[in-house]
Amino acid sequence: MPQLTVERWEELYDRAFPQVYRALVAATFDRERALDGLHDAFEEGLRHPPADDRNLEGWLYRVALRKTRRGLLRSLRETRMTERASDDPTAAVVHRLEVGRLLELLTERQRAIVVAHYYLGLSQQEIAEALGVRRGTVSATVSQSLARMRERGAEHA
Amino acid sequence: MRDEDKDLVHLFVRDLDEIAVPARDQWRPAPRKESQLMKNSRYVLYASAVVAVLVLALIAGFGLRGGNLVAASPSPSATTNTSTTSSPTATTTSSGTPAPSQSTSSASGRYASPGLGYSIETPSPWHRSTCSTAIVAQQGANPVGEIFVPVSARDETGSDIGTAYSTLRVFVEANPQGLSPRQWAEQGKTVGGQAGERVEEIVYADRAAARKSIPLTAPGAALYRYFVANGGRMYVVDPDVRPSLDAATQQTMVRMVESFRFLTEAEQAAARAAVPSPLPSRTPEQVADGLAAALAAKNVDALAGFLSPCPFTAGENAGGITVSREKYLDDLRAGFAAGLVVTVRARPFDGDPASGSVTIASTWQDSRGTKDRKLVLSRGENDRWQWVGTIERF
Numbered sequence: 001m002p003q004l005t006v007e008r009w010e011e012l013y014d015r016a017f018p019q020v021y022r023a024l025v026a027a028t029f030d031r032e033r034a035l036d037g038l039h040d041a042f043e044e045g046l047r048h049p050p051a052d053d054r055n056l057e058g059w060l061y062r063v064a065l066r067k068t069r070r071g072l073l074r075s076l077r078e079t080r081m082t083e084r085a086s087d088d089p090t091a092a093v094v095h096r097l098e099v100g101r102l103l104e105l106l107t108e109r110q111r112a113i114v115v116a117h118y119y120l121g122l123s124q125q126e127i128a129e130a131l132g133v134r135r136g137t138v139s140a141t142v143s144q145s146l147a148r149m150r151e152r153g154a155e156h157a
Numbered sequence: 158m159r160d161e162d163k164d165l166v167h168l169f170v171r172d173l174d175e176i177a178v179p180a181r182d183q184w185r186p187a188p189r190k191e192s193q194l195m196k197n198s199r200y201v202l203y204a205s206a207v208v209a210v211l212v213l214a215l216i217a218g219f220g221l222r223g224g225n226l227v228a229a230s231p232s233p234s235a236t237t238n239t240s241t242t243s244s245p246t247a248t249t250t251s252s253g254t255p256a257p258s259q260s261t262s263s264a265s266g267r268y269a270s271p272g273l274g275y276s277i278e279t280p281s282p283w284h285r286s287t288c289s290t291a292i293v294a295q296q297g298a299n300p301v302g303e304i305f306v307p308v309s310a311r312d313e314t315g316s317d318i319g320t321a322y323s324t325l326r327v328f329v330e331a332n333p334q335g336l337s338p339r340q341w342a343e344q345g346k347t348v349g350g351q352a353g354e355r356v357e358e359i360v361y362a363d364r365a366a367a368r369k370s371i372p373l374t375a376p377g378a379a380l381y382r383y384f385v386a387n388g389g390r391m392y393v394v395d396p397d398v399r400p401s402l403d404a405a406t407q408q409t410m411v412r413m414v415e416s417f418r419f420l421t422e423a424e425q426a427a428a429r430a431a432v433p434s435p436l437p438s439r440t441p442e443q444v445a446d447g448l449a450a451a452l453a454a455k456n457v458d459a460l461a462g463f464l465s466p467c468p469f470t471a472g473e474n475a476g477g478i479t480v481s482r483e484k485y486l487d488d489l490r491a492g493f494a495a496g497l498v499v500t501v502r503a504r505p506f507d508g509d510p511a512s513g514s515v516t517i518a519s520t521w522q523d524s525r526g527t528k529d530r531k532l533v534l535s536r537g538e539n540d541r542w543q544w545v546g547t548i549e550r551f
Contacts, residue, residue: 017184022176026169035179039186048333099172118169146165 009045012056020060023119026103027065027112037064058122062129065112102149110145113138269420270303271428273329275362275392278416280409282309286324288467288479290538302328305413307406313467315479323402325413328393338367338384338391347393348382361385362392362418371398378411387419438540441510442503445517448532448544449501452519455493457486460544465537469546477546497523501532510536516548 017038024034041063050059103111112131116122117138124142128135268285269276272292279285289304305325306313314321328347341347342356354369361368366385383394394417396410420428444463451459464482471477480488489497501519508515516531531548 014184018178021178022173025176026173031179035183038184042184042186048331099168102168115169115173118166119173149165 006046009049013042013045013060016057016060019120020057020064023057023061023115024064026100026115026119028108029103029111034064037067040064040067055122055126057120058116058126061116061120061122062126065131105148106145110141113141114145117142267416268305269424269428270327271425271432273301273303273327273392274388274420274425275327276416276418276420276424276428277305277325277327277394278413279305280412282312283307283325283409283413284310286467287313287481288315292329301330302326307409311481311483313479313481314484315467316477321399321401323399323406323410324397325410326393326395326397327417328395329390330393332386332389332391335389336386336391338365338386341386341391341393342367342369342382342384347391348395362387364419371396378408380407380411381414383414383417392417435539436541439542441506441515441534441536441542444534444542444544445501445503445506445532448517449503452499452501455497457490457493460489461486463544465535465543465545468544469533470549471546472549477548479546492523495523497521506534507531519547 021034021038024037025031028034028037038060041060044063044067045060050056103114106114109131113127116127117124124135124138127138131138265278265280266284267276268279270292283305286304286306287310289302292301292303303326305327306320307322307324330347332341336344336346339356339358356367356369358365358367360366361383362385364385364387366383368381368383371380371382380396380398382396383392385392385394394414396414398407402410447459447463450456451463461482464485466482467479468482468485469477469479499519499521501517503517506515506517513536514533516533519530519532521528521530528549532544533546533548534542535545536542
């Protein structure tokens with residue numbers, strides 16, 4: 001399969017940017033990290049473009065997440081978003097959203113998985129590869145996250 | 158998909174689509190916005206440049222005056238210039254160059270890279286730099302490399318602007334587009350390019366390869382930069398030449414470059430088997446507490462267990478250098494003998510351990526004065542934290 005040209009890569013990046021950016025903001029609750037991650041992913045794509053243009057959103061999300069992975073998987077492994085200090089106005093916007101209030105209940109890693117699954121439509125296998133975890137872990141995390149969000153939904157019903 | 162899952166998909170799409178995206182001119186990474194960690198790193202590097210210049214100026218000064226061997230101590234009062242006082246600095250000589258004597262020895266070893274699958278001759282004292290950890294497994298597509306230096310491990314020094322002596326570097330980078338060595342060299346990948354350089358195709362390490370000549374070398378055998386592909390990766394053997402390169406060292410480098418070859422699978426397996434097991438993980442708290450106790454007790458042997466192989470000494474808003482652990486500890490030992498007292502405040506950490514780097518405060522006091530210094534702790538392989546350097550506050 002032919003490699004993407006630079007022009008094609010830039011075109012696809014621009015097309016995917018809004019959705020992937022929003023997913024990253026929802027996962028990290030940090031606009032700056034989301035943008036930095038995407039910038040890194042853009043450069044990565046210039047240096048080593050994906051093999052093809054299928055599911056480019058998934059590729060960008062995976063690479064951008066990897067670029068912020070230290071924060072995702074180490075510092076925030078078990079830290080709830082609500083325990084983090086953030087003066088990012090974007091985070092405040094997300095808080096006001098119904099889905100944002102549900103995401104508040106999750107750790108950042110859980111959010112990354114849930115957003116990838118329900119917003120970007122990544123498969124569990126793709127998410128597992130992105131986060132360096134087993135597919136079973138992704139499946140269990142989605143189930144646990146759903147249960148937690150449903151509890152909250154029931155409380156507010 | 159269950160109905161409730163469909164509802165969630167709908168909810169996610171409805172709500173997350175409301176998140177405003179940045180203005181279009183911010184979508185691309187130029188100009189980049191730095192994280193605080195990057196700013197801190199850059200801070201140290203900029204600082205290093207200034208100290209390096211001052212160190213070189215001092216060296217030149219000693220050289221012009223015909224001064225004798227000078228070894229700065231870790232004591233804050235060991236030198237007269239505040240930009241260099243934080244450092245167990247490099248040994249300097251009256252010749253005006255900080256480089257310890259370079260190799261002309263014919264004694265030879267051979268380094269086999271466990272992760273990159275090549276070997277290269279290392280005539281003593283050439284060796285893989287202690288500041289260049291062995292690549293045990295190449296991960297990802299980013300270029301990696303190993304650096305060889307012409308001085309003993311104890312005599313290794315460096316700064317943010319490089320080393321004072323010539324080195325030999327081996328870089329390996331993924332080659333997903335399957336470029337030929339000539340294309341790689343002509344496009345200036347990995348090591349860039351220079352005006353007027355000429356690329357020629359040759360056989361190197363028993364493979365079709367390319368090479369570029371390197372200017373500024375001494376008369377005699379010419380040095381070249383080689384490009385050779387293997388296993389989907391491009392190998393670049395790169396002599397990094399300093400103007401002080403003498404003919405004997407150049408000849409040794411030529412010999413080393415020509416000795417490069419790829420390992421067989423059995424050889425690489427043997428090289429991997431020889432890699433020591435990683436040391437156990439260690440928390441930043443353990444390192445901070447250990448440093449506080451060892452420095453209070455002036456126990457240099459205990460400090461050795463916490464110190465990285467290639468510690469740096471830098472100044473805020475100034476520059477910095479690296480020396481070998483052995484040299485650093487020798488200078489510390491001499492400082493303690495001269496009355497140096499170091500007090501460490503092991504808590505709180507400045508910085509987030511999750512970032513992989515924190516600092517703790519310390520005060521260094523001797524007969525000539527008191528200095529505040531940040532001790533920099535960093536996470537290494539296997540989540541093992543260590544003391545990697547010191548930043549002096551001016």
